Amino acid sequence: MTQATVEEFEYEALPENASLAASLLAGAFAGVAEHAVMYPVDSIKTRMQILQPTPQAAYSGVINAASRITTTEGARTLWRGVNSVIMGAGPAHALYFATYEHAKQAFGGNGSGHHPLAAAAAGACATVAHDALMNPFDVIKQRMQVHGSVYRGIVECATKVYRAEGLRAFYVSYPTTLTMTIPFQSIQFSTYEYLRKVLNPSGAYDPMTHIMAGGVAGGVAAAATTPLDVAKTLLQTRGESKDIRIRNCNGLVEAWRLIYQRQGLAGFAKGLQPRVLSHMPSTAICWSVYEYGKWFLSRDNMDKQPIMI
Template identity: 85%
Template sequence: MAQITEEIDYEALPENASLSASLLAGAFAGIAEHAIMYPVDSIKTRMQILQPTPQAVYSGVINAVSKISTTEGAKTLWRGVNSVILGAGPAHALYFGTYEYAKDAFGGNGIGHHPLAAGTAGACATIASDALMNPFDVIKQRMQVHGSVYKSVFDCATKVYKLEGLRAFYISYPTTLTMTIPFQSIQFATYEYLRKVLNPTGVYDPLTHITAGGIAGAVAAAATTPLDVAKTLLQTRGEATDVRIRNCNGLFEAFKLIYQRQGLAGFAKGIQPRILSHMPSTAICWGVYEYGKWFLSRNNADQHPINMH
């Protein structure tokens, strides 16, 4: 009697894998994605501020790194990272768990290309995860702005709640969804398409996942930058001294204010660091996630070998 293991199909997590094990791949991917590229995200936030202080005006990413490191210290680029780490794990676990379930339900795991199924699954995933992540993202951006006086994530959360109420943590949620739904739809559809084009056999190939993920992240980031500028305005409005900014209540008001103050160019603010951040972070995210799926599937196959008589 010979005993061999079943050929591993890692494309979907194994059916008998535990829910916690399945979601763990997404949690690790989310933390890796956000934490590694956090300094670039900090620069992006500062470049998108509608009313920056004179000390926080930058001509580009290199200039921002140099100026912040020299005047405020390199540690400043990491302010608020704890908020991302706290929120990214559970939010991305929910994100990828929802994506896998929805993609399968919409027929995205079938043979051939299914960009609509992948895009729709991505939209479902982001609606769920953003509801959990939005307050953490608000805290993160409040701590990233120049002159932030918050000592910790908890300090920021309690002071914002005390001064502005619970609404401050969700004022940007509709705008976030308006941005992230197309972002994730574009990203997932692009990723799934490129993954199948670059690797038609479907075997685990890290280079394919990193390349497809990086390109997908760059395309989606560039396309949704105007919405990200509006989101940053809404999430940091409480730190502004300008009355109109502080009282801005939604996406259309934010768009109107940005256009009045900075014209069409205002909607492209931060596009360079946004692409520089999302391209490697999305590549990292997909690389870690696909590895997690492969690893879990491999272990599952090792534990459940097929007996051949």
């Protein structure tokens, strides 16, 4: 067995003797990098998905939104709530990737050839664990992103939302979030794994492959699940609305019915452009950072083992 073959095999999954902390750290760094870098575009997406925006927050597109927000509210407004994402993304993504690696191995996804169903199933398992931890942080983030938000920080936001709406406010969107993210991650993981193996059949570490495969996978998954994301935004920001029907909206079906009544089919595509624009680079960043972490851990592991020739 050559050194290249050993490195190739060891890289595909994290080395067995890699510490749990090191494995989780790779996922945590990937999550923070993914969400933080493209956060301003995510803020624009949230604003564009609000069902009944104020005249000051009705935007015709991404460029129009960015220009008006920075001009009237200041560029820092686009970063409101980013601390919530950073706090939640680290542990949530650590759990996410640890679950994915374990599930992919269990489902036979690390074998030779293409295994889209194994990758999709592993992605779904990872999503359930990730969203359970991340959902409250996402609610806080979106409450701070909306136009006219009065919260000065994430602690104040969490406290006021809890006092006014109770614990349920942080999880009312969880079923809808899972309905969206399970197909999103299944599409993303299966697309990524397929493209990674097509673009790089050897399986060796190649940053450009991870960037390209991750970007395409993120864009495809984001576009396909935008209607679900519109409903999620409505549920997570409902407490900031003065509309009684929006404030009392309790689930995906009711949210979709309300969106259709107010905006027709076009309402389900609100925020499509910024959603795709944010997910393509952020997913590329996430996968490239995570794959680098896997490669680094595997390389460090190989330095401590005898090489079979």
